[in-house]
Amino acid sequence: MVALPKQPNKSLIDGIRCLQEVLSRAEPVGVGQVATELGLETTRVHRILRTLAASGMLRWTDKRKYAPGPAVPVLATQTMHASGFYRAIGPMVELHKDLNMITAMGLLWNRSVSYLFHAEPDQALTSAIGSFDVWPATVSGLGVALLALQTDQTVEELYVGREIPGFNSLPHLLDTLSEARERGYAIHHNTLAICIDETFQAAIGFSSQKVSVKSVSKYLPRLLKCKQEILDVLHA
Amino acid sequence: MVALPKQPNKSLIDGIRCLQEVLSRAEPVGVGQVATELGLETTRVHRILRTLAASGMLRWTDKRKYAPGPAVPVLATQTMHASGFYRAIGPMVELHKDLNMITAMGLLWNRSVSYLFHAEPDQALTSAIGSFDVWPATVSGLGVALLALQTDQTVEELYVGREIPGFNSLPHLLDTLSEARERGYAIHHNTLAICIDETFQAAIGFSSQKVSVKSVSKYLPRLLKCKQEILDVLHA
DNA sequence: AAGATTATTGCTTTATTAGCAAATCGTCAA
DNA sequence: TTGACGATTTGCTAATAAAGCAATAATCTT
Numbered sequence: 001m002v003a004l005p006k007q008p009n010k011s012l013i014d015g016i017r018c019l020q021e022v023l024s025r026a027e028p029v030g031v032g033q034v035a036t037e038l039g040l041e042t043t044r045v046h047r048i049l050r051t052l053a054a055s056g057m058l059r060w061t062d063k064r065k066y067a068p069g070p071a072v073p074v075l076a077t078q079t080m081h082a083s084g085f086y087r088a089i090g091p092m093v094e095l096h097k098d099l100n101m102i103t104a105m106g107l108l109w110n111r112s113v114s115y116l117f118h119a120e121p122d123q124a125l126t127s128a129i130g131s132f133d134v135w136p137a138t139v140s141g142l143g144v145a146l147l148a149l150q151t152d153q154t155v156e157e158l159y160v161g162r163e164i165p166g167f168n169s170l171p172h173l174l175d176t177l178s179e180a181r182e183r184g185y186a187i188h189h190n191t192l193a194i195c196i197d198e199t200f201q202a203a204i205g206f207s208s209q210k211v212s213v214k215s216v217s218k219y220l221p222r223l224l225k226c227k228q229e230i231l232d233v234l235h236a
Numbered sequence: 237m238v239a240l241p242k243q244p245n246k247s248l249i250d251g252i253r254c255l256q257e258v259l260s261r262a263e264p265v266g267v268g269q270v271a272t273e274l275g276l277e278t279t280r281v282h283r284i285l286r287t288l289a290a291s292g293m294l295r296w297t298d299k300r301k302y303a304p305g306p307a308v309p310v311l312a313t314q315t316m317h318a319s320g321f322y323r324a325i326g327p328m329v330e331l332h333k334d335l336n337m338i339t340a341m342g343l344l345w346n347r348s349v350s351y352l353f354h355a356e357p358d359q360a361l362t363s364a365i366g367s368f369d370v371w372p373a374t375v376s377g378l379g380v381a382l383l384a385l386q387t388d389q390t391v392e393e394l395y396v397g398r399e400i401p402g403f404n405s406l407p408h409l410l411d412t413l414s415e416a417r418e419r420g421y422a423i424h425h426n427t428l429a430i431c432i433d434e435t436f437q438a439a440i441g442f443s444s445q446k447v448s449v450k451s452v453s454k455y456l457p458r459l460l461k462c463k464q465e466i467l468d469v470l471h472a
Numbered sequence: 473a474a475g476a477t478t479a480t481t482g483c484t485t486t487a488t489t490a491g492c493a494a495a496t497c498g499t500c501a502a
Numbered sequence: 503t504t505g506a507c508g509a510t511t512t513g514c515t516a517a518t519a520a521a522g523c524a525a526t527a528a529t530c531t532t
Contacts, residue, residue: 001292007489011248011520278509
């Protein structure tokens with residue numbers, strides 16, 4: 001992550017934090033809730049949220065709460081298009097057909113993985129492609145594969161003082177990540193996952209009872225082939 | 237659109253403008269370009285962009301330019317999931333199968349339509365579902381359907397002093413929108429389109445040489461059925 | 473309907489931001 | 503390889519925007 005400018009814009013930092021907080025909620029959220037969650041003064045939060053609502057990034061509901069606004073899907077669409085990740089869908093669909101296992105592609109950010117593709121065995125592809133779910137990184141094979149790319153220091157900064165879903169301690173998590181880092185893939189909870197892009201921290205993987213430390217050598221080549229196919233279409 | 241707070245946050249307003257400018261570009265963009273485009277002073281833009289880069293919303297490239305950052309797909313995923321629009325894919329795929337025409341779903345924001353689904357006749361659905369393209373609203377049937385929901389004043393504010401793609405004047409555009417508004421659907425360039433959601437300004441439609449003013453009554457019921465199916469899954 | 477809770481406004485003080493000039497960096501041509 | 507040029511970034515100071523407190527308005531609960 002790049003360094004801040006020598007004179008950072010403090011309003012913008014907290015503005016983005018408030019935006020991210022509202023967008024992470026499944027329901028519209030009030031000023032007071034955001035203020036409590038982020039440890040900011042309520043008047044300030046009100047002004048930030050209302051400013052964001054006027055800009056279209058948030059929507060002000062009839063109950064005086066805030067929810068995602070119409071400008072966000074546009075930014076989302078532009079970014080998806082510019083990043084080219086949508087082109088990974090073809091290879092992911094092929095992989096799912098080959099293996100008929102849980103097949104997934106996701107992006108890591110902080111402590112979450114956003115799933116762009118997630119298909120259960122025999123699942124209709126229309127629901128697999130567009131599910132768009134966000135999960136804690138530590139309960140996701142993809143998340144573990146991507147967290148393994150971070151330094152131990154970064155991971156500690158992310159998780160110190162927090163409960164870690166799926167792990168009973170930070171050293172336990174760091175051990176797991178260390179192993180994944182060493183091998184170049186993550187094998188975690190019957191999931192095999194590899195990183196395909198470091199800029200957006202993207203990973204692909206699949207899960208099945210058949211996936212274990214013993215069967216990795218059988219499945220890894222197929223996953224690496226899928227990665228290569230994705231990279232080929234990304235750079236075409 | 238909601239009113240600004242009595243004390244708006246000015247840094248946040250211009251911060252969001254800069255973010256939107258960078259995200260709307262197909263290539264990484266420099267400080268000076270953004271400053272020129274938005275009429276802002278370069279030092280200020282540098283501080284804004286760098287602050288956004290440190291927050292993960294933008295990425296600072298090795299050429300000292302700025303591009304979308306890893307935090308955006310996460311916000312995108314959260315919003316898509318919360319809005320539930322991904323569930324519209326099933327009905328859209330059915331519609332495409334029925335008609336085998338260009339079939340699309342998109343969202344309006346300012347003067348652009350973001351396509352979440354866009355399938356040509358006989359197109360493989362994997363490329364239709366994830367194309368994520370953004371087009372000028374006035375060259376899009378969906379865009380026209382959605383612009384027709386705005387007041388004439390809003391449309392004038394959007395387009396005054398600008399070239400209007402596909403129209404030779406603002407009064408020409410306003411006339412077209414007036415007709416669409418009156419009928420409850422847009423018929424434009426062989427495209428039939430209807431609005432399905434006013435919060436995010438979403439529309440669905442299809443295009444074909446067969447679609448004209450004369451054949452509307454033949455095709456409109458199928459489109460309205462698709463709308464109902466989408467609304468049903470959105471509210472399930 | 474009344475009271476409690478939450479959001480929003482007005483005002484004053486404070487801290488952040490803006491802009492100018494200088495320094496640094498990256499690219500290109502000779 | 504070196505120097506010139508254009509773009510980005512930094513440092514400093516002045517100005518203005520933002521922050522916070524108390525009061526007001528709106529919504530929710532009983």
